[in-house]
Amino acid sequence: MALFDQWVLTIILFWPLLAAIIVLFIPQDQEDRIRRFSIWMSMVPLILSTLVFVDYGVRFLQGTGGLQYELQVAWIPQLGASYHVGADGLSVPLIFLTALLTTLSLYYSARTIHHRVKEFFFLFLLLETGMFGVFMALDLVLFYVFWEVGLVPMFFLIGIWGHENREYAAIKFFLYTLVGSVAMLLAFLALYFVTGTFDIVKLTEIKPLAGNLWLASLVFFGIFLGLAIKVPSWPFHTWLPDAHTEAPTAGSVILAGILLKLGAYGFLRLLLGILPHAFAYWGWVIVGLGVISIVYGAFVCMAQTNLKRLIAYSSVSHMGYVLLGLGAAGVALSGTVSFFDKNSAALAIDGALLQMFNHGIITGALFFLVGILYERAHTFDLTRFGGLSGKTPYYYGIFMVAGFASLGLPGLAGFWAEFFVFRGAFDIVRIWAAIGVIGVVVTAAYILWRIVQSVFLGEFNTEWEGKLWDMTGFEKVTLWPLVILMFAIGLYPAPLVNFFNRAAVELLTQAGFMF
Amino acid sequence: MDGLLFLIPALPFLAFVLIVLFTNQDQKVSAGLTIGATAVSWLLGWYFAFRAFFDPHGVAEEPIRLSIPWFPGGYSIFYTGFQVDVLTAVMLFMVPFLCFLIFVYSVGYMEGDPRFSRFFAYLALFATGMLGFILADNLLLAFIFWELMGVCSYLLIGFWSFRKPGETHIDHAQVKRARAASIKAFITTRVGDTIMLAGMVLLYAMTGSLRWSEILAPETLEKLADKIVSMPVFGVAPWATVLAILIFWGAIGKSAQFPLHVWLPDAMEGPTPVSALIHAATMVSAGVYLIIRTFPLFHVVAEGSNSAMWFVAFIGTFTALFAATIGIAQFDIKRVLAYSTISQLGYMFAALGIGAYIAAAFHLLMHAFFKALLFLGSGSVIHAMHHGHHVSHEHGHGHEELPIEFNPNDMRLMGGLLNKMPRTAWTFIAGGLSLSGFPLITAGFWSKDEILADAWHGGHMIVFWTLAIAAFVTAFYTGRQIFMVFFGQPRSEAAKHAHESPNSMTVPLVILAVFAIAAGWVGIPETFPGLGAVVRGWFQSLMGAQLEALHLEHETLPFNAAPLLISMTMAVGGLFVAWLIYGRKPLGYEDPLARPLGGLWQAWHNKYWVDELYQATVVAFAKWLAHFLYNFDDRWVIDPIVDGVGRYGRRFAGAVRRFIDEQIIDRIVNGTAWVSNVLGEFLRQIQTGQAQNYLLAILITVTVLIVLGIGVG
């Protein structure tokens, strides 16, 4: 068991890299072999991460929480940087989500990517390692390295397999995130010079710069910029619509499903963990940006005619809930407002985390669905569709489930996130939360008005006669796991909330919050 | 046996899942599953309901419970589950029973529809929502089922929205209307629900729980009433008031009260009349149920302008009259009923607003019965009109010249159906009388009278007189409807060829007619001369037990002839005026009131232009804002700034090192292909084939390394 504890994360982390390297040695023309190999290889992290999920759940029930599966090996001793990985309630579900979405994406791409197959699968597996790494890293250098590892393959995925305007989107994505990560790196170095360590666990204990608000704020905003661009928060979001619109389907799924979560994850792991004082002091900024993102993103969605762009903007809106929840916790931490229930701060973070997970599932599913439509029609133009509900009932059904989940229908996954976020935020930052609630209504409006009404209801455009067929087997296989998860979490969120809540309580306690 | 509580909503849900996944192809099995599951739920529901009826005080004090932990939040754990107390029991008596009848009726009504199975799946899901909602022991779970009903309403209203025109008896315009109506219904109720969500989370934050038993406990309510919040714009109010009003907004949306009433009449586009029935008779009462359920929260600050009660009373009273007047000027048989529903729900809210808890619950129950009857009756009429239309076509009478387009719902084309379809007609008339509150015999009279008496007794004169006028209007338009549909001469070929509907449709009508008349007798007040001594206010004492459990006082009203007589006059007077205008002489295609009333009639007929107003303000503003923000985002400000920064940065860099910019950055953009190209180019340039060049490179490298080594070490 000790062996499992120590090595399981490392295996999950490097298995895709290994697979990627092996893919390089498979001859280019054996495309089927590359596809099959990649998919099977990606099953290993999926199975292992499921095991970790279950195992962590068992430990939770037994009462052990906190960081588990830790492994620390010296790496660059001169810098005090080490290979330090571990997982807690925060990261275990996200690791699982990463593995799941990657496998589904690979499975879906196996049928839809036809040129440069080898490079595609190589990059995708590389990307998976990068994402795992960020969620597991407990060392700033390691964190940064994997953060960048995740960036490069995505750049190529957009730039090579994207749609018409891919080069512009790719370079925009790249430069934007690069600017953010440079700022983040500077902040990391500042932390290092202050404390002499890169170890996140140690830094969390030290809580550096607590007495120096000015410098702490500087470091805070350095990291904040890197994370906010990734999340993305208004006004750093404009790379997202372009990147999403141009990326290939699987790329969009991963981008929305996981990469955006890296930023939100960083907020908790780095900002709340290491700089709780600055986080509390600037909590209202996060709240404000979150609320603006929610409302603004939702309204902008209403004006879209490009289906994929619409869903991209909806991501801005939905990630706003994450920021709102996190910021509300920050404001609670600052002690400058009075609120009724001590649990509110934890609930706000629970909501943010749930939103991260659920948004991954829901928006992932939506992007798959949009991709499926694109495969047939080769356009994202909403105005050219109509009446698909009669022609493709299965597709309609799945889309409705995902759409309703996205607009936060109770009984489906998305609701819980909204509920928890608002439950926390309404107690702490009432006015902001009240403004944010507008976003919920507008979300319903754009999902139904813009998407459902234009695509599924109304008259069938004869242009597509015979060209739009209903979902085929592999598309169903891709989507069913996500749909099942939406229902499962929607009906009984406890397994996830247990993890998140424990992590949230631990983080807040560590940050000095008195329950 | 208590453990089986969860089965009541779970069984229909199981039916839904089974139909969607497996039996979609088999219509009979699908219908059988839904009806069977509902029947079992009905029996189980009645078992629990009657347990409560036989021991009201015990159950009110200690509800039948089933509870499990749901999720953690901070250091607290949220429990969820089902419970049956007296109020639930009353609903449990009505809901599954009505559902069952409606579903049986649907078998006949939906026969031949290609999506028959799917329809029954939605019905089952609806039953799940409604049953779960009334059984939920906390607001959150109730909210989930509440929204589930919202989805069902969306699905059922839009059920015919993607049909090809002409496939069955649906025309093109109807498809379009159905589509718009379903989305409108969902979004309008969503507005209310979202405000309610805000109230719910605040309530949760302040009380740490959402269980009825905990949030409605007197000490919690005291706390909420004592805490004061000061808000921008609205000023200062106790928290209890704020929360109550926020939650009430959910009910406004769901029960289609002004200003969120606009979706309900449009919802009549659903398959006639089953979904309409669901929306009008059962689902909308969820809003009233919710307010009855959370009544203590409203009642805790009962006096003064800070009370949520006056808000509820205002909305209810206003809507009661507002919707009733619109009902006068409608021609669509179902729309009249829809507006009457809105109006009657307004009655219930008005009752709650003046504190008449029992009267509201009583009217809720009675209304459900007679409105269900009326909708099923109207469905039967429409069914008959439709067949009549077909038959007249087949017999060569197809070239009928009508001044208006044929529509099976249009009352102007009916008339004289009493002889063609007597069973439908007489049951419909029974329902109509009950709706108008025909004195003494009908259920509607007893429940409406109770509300009026409460208003009179409580001294709420404005409420009383408004409701009294509304009662008059109600009786008037009901009479108008009955006379237009069933009396006089047939005004179209379709009406001439109409005939009675099959038994599967009429039997539920007869059963409901019995309830629509007789059910009201359980609530004859004890103080009523003569009859009161027989019944002894059974319903009042039943609900009284619930009130006692909530620690609210309730008193038996002394008998007062004044409101009783006014109420009777209004009902009979309304019917009489209707007879004068519509029953006495044969009708044309134009309404006799249209010319004399002029602009007022136009306002009523066009529903006071509320839809147009919303379209011109809220919707237009939202669309404008969306486009503005999008342009702000993508064309005017944010993205241009980003692009501009990028462009000028590039230009700057280009001025300095244009070569690098073109050779490297542009190539990075083009991805690996370019990168390898660039690399290839580079390699090609340095690969001169001259060994000496390579050696020079080695020399330089080694030199640099050594020099660096000297420098560093």
Next chain:
Amino acid sequence: MVLQAIFILVALFTIGCALMVVLHRNLFISALFLIASFFGVAVIYVLLEAEFIAVAQILIYIGAIATLIVFAIMLSRGMMTGRTSPRNAQALWAGLGSVILGIALLYVVAYRVQWPVVQKDVPADAIARLGSALVGRYVIPFEVASVLLLAALIGAVMIAREKEV
């Protein structure tokens, strides 16, 4: 002292000859300076008390390699005339780099390293030891070297001989 003086003289001689080898336009004269330079190196070997190697140096380098070079030069006539510059385009850079490298190396040799020098004499039977080492411990490298030499000779013959057409 004497040894040191001799060393300096020999070293200067060797270096000067080497410079002439690489700088002189006429290839033939370069070759002659190369031979002289080899002599200097042989003397340095002697100063290192490696007489056997010095002898080998003279025999193999001067006797074989230098002769070979002279032969090759004479075989390809017209090369000695120097009608074009003997240096290629990158000579300047090569010179610069070489000078810097040389300075760097000298700096390192002179200042940066403490060589672990031991004060020992060469044993009297050094050559005997060498002989037994060559046929004992180092027999395999020795044999490999001989095989290499053989292969090189055969290969050289094969490459250089005229093709029979």
Next chain:
Amino acid sequence: MIPLSWFLAVSAILFVIGFFGVLSRRNAIAILMGIELMLNAVNINVLAFWRYTQPENPAGLVWAIIVITVAAAEAAVGLALFIALYRLRTTVNIDEVDLLKG
């Protein structure tokens, strides 16, 4: 006793000179001569270290002999190549020989 570093210095200078020859001369035979100079420099180094660190161990001598052997082999093959080249292209100027150019 002559210091070790003197030998190393001479060796370094010889090496650099040889290397310069290799880099700068156009004539292949001249390049070969440069290489020979470099090999000599190496041998000086080897022997110097042998003498000043482990004179009792014949390994250094063996090394030197092997270097000389290899030099001889290399010279033979190299010159044969030049002759063949000269016969083929009537030049031994190395910058005119660029068949490997990409």
